[in-house]
Amino acid sequence: MFFYAVFAAALFLPPRARLVAVVFLLMTLASARLFIGVSEHAAVNLYTKSLVGEFALGMLLGFAYQKGFARAAEGGWRLGIFLVALGAAATLFRDELTPARLIHFGVPALLVVAGALLLERQVARRPLRGLKFLGDASYSIYLVHIMAQAVSLKFIGPALGASAPALAVLAQTLFACLAGGIAHVMLEKPLTRGAARLMESVKKRRRSAAKAALTPAE
The missing domain is CATH 1.10.287 (Helix Hairpins)
Structure with a gap:
């Protein structure tokens, strides 16, 4: 719900500033625990989880998709397979859940979804x-x-x-x-x-x- 509240508040900003403002806020919160550590306040711990940064990654990917990266990518289906495989393999080399969750899970998830978007056009020709x-x-x-x-x-x-x-x-x-x-x-x-x-x-x-x-x- 926090993400939706931030996203809704950003609608009051000029269109060009919305993405930058939301991504900056979410990534700042996601990085905060690296500096402040675990707080005694539950709310602070909740909103400074690195999981928050994964919403920012999703927004950046959505922006890139709107700009046509999936159409512009050369050899899209090959790159798609590579990104999905790379993202899946990256999860095998993770440590225990730490503040670096954004790296252990967020970035691999970004690669998998980006690869799936590149494969989507191929799947669309053969609807499943x-x-x-x-x-x-x-x-x-x-x-x-x-x-x-x-x-x-x-x-x-x-x-x-x-x-x-x-x-x-x-x-x-x-x-x-x-x-x-x-x-x-x-x-x-x-x-x-x-x-x-x-x-x-x-x-x-x-x-x-x-x-x-x-x-x-x-």
Whole structure:
């Protein structure tokens, strides 16, 4: 929610300053713990996690995508495969969770997503409905995955035990995708359609009011 609040506040800035302001703030917060250490205040610890910096990386990637980097990249699918492989491999050389999480996880995640964007144009020529659905449902998956994983771990964990962590991760991932897919179909899509109808209704009323204001009285 903090990210959304910062993003919303940035809308009051001039368009050219929004990206710079948000990225600067998030990266400053993400770097702060390297200098101030762990605070006794929970709120300070929460908002200075290096995880905050990953939102900034996502915004920078989104900006680059809007500027057409995926279209301009030469040999896009080859570079895409390379970036995905490099990002996945980079996670194998991580240390324990530390303030350097932004490097251990954030940068590899950036590489994977950037590579996937380069591969997207190739996939678009051969549509894969399952992957497309997961992409459409990705926000719902993001919102429910913590709860879904906790529930699945409670029931699946005792059955698998500590001897099969890979299977436990796979099961949690599948359950999170399933729960997110259901939330997408049952909640997100109806709410989105309802919001779109509401916005269109508001626009029509404003157009009607503006037209009435411009029409001279008889």
